[in-house]
Amino acid sequence: MSDGFSYELHATDGKARTGVIRTPRGDIRTPAFMPVGTAGTVKAMMPESVRETGADILLGNTYHLMLRPGAERVARLGGLHRFMNWDRPILTDSGGFQVMSLSDLRKLTEEGVTFRSHVDGSKHHLSPETSMEIQRLLGSDIVMCFDECPALPATEEQVAASMRMSMRWAQRSRDAFGDRPGHALFGIQQGGVTPALREESARALTEIGFDGYAIGGLAVGEGQEAMFGVLDYAPGMLPVDKPRYLMGVGKPADIVGAVARGVDMMDCVLPSRSGRTGQAFTRRGVVNIKNARHADDARPLDEACTCPACRSYSRAYLHHVFRAGEMISGMLLTWHNLHYFQQIMAGMRAAIAEGRFADWQADFDRGQAQGDIDPI
Numbered sequence: 530m531s532d533g534f535s536y537e538l539h540a541t542d543g544k545a546r547t548g549v550i551r552t553p554r555g556d557i558r559t560p561a562f563m564p565v566g567t568a569g570t571v572k573a574m575m576p577e578s579v580r581e582t583g584a585d586i587l588l589g590n591t592y593h594l595m596l597r598p599g600a601e602r603v604a605r606l607g608g609l610h611r612f613m614n615w616d617r618p619i620l621t622d623s624g625g626f627q628v629m630s631l632s633d634l635r636k637l638t639e640e641g642v643t644f645r646s647h648v649d650g651s652k653h654h655l656s657p658e659t660s661m662e663i664q665r666l667l668g669s670d671i672v673m674c675f676d677e678c679p680a681l682p683a684t685e686e687q688v689a690a691s692m693r694m695s696m697r698w699a700q701r702s703r704d705a706f707g708d709r710p711g712h713a714l715f716g717i718q719q720g721g722v723t724p725a726l727r728e729e730s731a732r733a734l735t736e737i738g739f740d741g742y743a744i745g746g747l748a749v750g751e752g753q754e755a756m757f758g759v760l761d762y763a764p765g766m767l768p769v770d771k772p773r774y775l776m777g778v779g780k781p782a783d784i785v786g787a788v789a790r791g792v793d794m795m796d797c798v799l800p801s802r803s804g805r806t807g808q809a810f811t812r813r814g815v816v817n818i819k820n821a822r823h824a825d826d827a828r829p830l831d832e833a834c835t836c837p838a839c840r841s842y843s844r845a846y847l848h849h850v851f852r853a854g855e856m857i858s859g860m861l862l863t864w865h866n867l868h869y870f871q872q873i874m875a876g877m878r879a880a881i882a883e884g885r886f887a888d889w890q891a892d893f894d895r896g897q898a899q900g901d902i903d904p905i
């Protein structure tokens with residue numbers, strides 16, 4: 530464990546865990562949801578507002594930031610925290626996943642991947658070594674290993690070969706990361722939906738030794754049932770005394786199901802992206818604010834929610850500004866969604882600490898199944 534970075538497990542209830550990750554930039558209460566600040570901003574939100582929703586940590590995307598404005602420039606300007614005015618912890622991904630999903634003309638070898646920027650077509654190279662260097666320049670508190678996730682559908686042989694290369698890259702990431710007190714490096718378990726490959730990957734990572742462990746290769750379109758199938762066993766293969774991070778998850782029900790299976794950290798663009806497309810997540814499921822039923826509805830989105838969108842605005846107003854294409858639409862719905870996601874996390878943390886997680890989960894499921902309030 531790097532000096533200045535530690536994880537304390539406070540309580541478990543079933544497989545669900547609550548605790549705290551301590552970093553020099555502040556504590557991260559777990560289970561934690563990390564809003565995604567792709568290009569140095571959580572879209573439509575001021576950083577102080579993101580903090581007000583209850584977020585302890587943000588995620589930044591290495592791929593986007595290395596292409597624009599560039600990691601060296603961010604470093605010259607004092608690092609990502611200062612650049613984007615967020616002084617709490619930041620986790621950066623390795624760039625690998627987005628290279629595969631966003632860039633053009635990729636060439637993947639044992640050394641790394643060469644690609645052209647989707648922004649301006651310029652040529653770039655990412656490897657375990659360059660990814661560690663870029664994440665260091667950004668000033669990330671939690672750095673992710675550079676790994677590869679095969680495109681689906683893939684055969685078991687392809688998944689195994691890809692996982693083994695990712696484990697060699699994990700060792701190279703560890704070597705390149707070096708000794709950086711107060712900064713953490715997380716390994717990423719791969720292995721698809723095959724328990725033996727997940728086990729092999731967990732063993733390889735544990736032997737190298739990391740400050741935390743991510744469960745990779747999920748939330749890539751396999752569906753909730755397949756994802757939960759892997760989460761039924763994968764977290765248990767990872768060290769109990771280190772944080773476990775499920776990348777790119779998810780909808781509220783995915784998050785709750787992952788925590789029930791022993792996951793401590795998650796990130797997803799869903800609350801902010803959906804906020805910009807008129808979709809609100811609530812205790813009673815999804816509300817599409819663009820629907821005509823809201824046009825004359827003076828009630829708040831959720832009368833029990835304490836976010837600014839629910840405290841001070843009607844469904845009718847939210848409907849109007851969405852239809853009119855006003856910027857405040859994305860701002861208010863993103864705030865509500867991030868607030869609701871953080872309320873879910875806070876609710877789970879308290880329930881796990883008090884040994885009533887199953888009851889909390891049953892309540893959550895009931896609310897989601899109930900559906901939105903009746904139209905006026």
Ligand SMILES: [Zn+2]
Nearest residue numbers: 834836839865
């Ligand atoms: Zn709200």
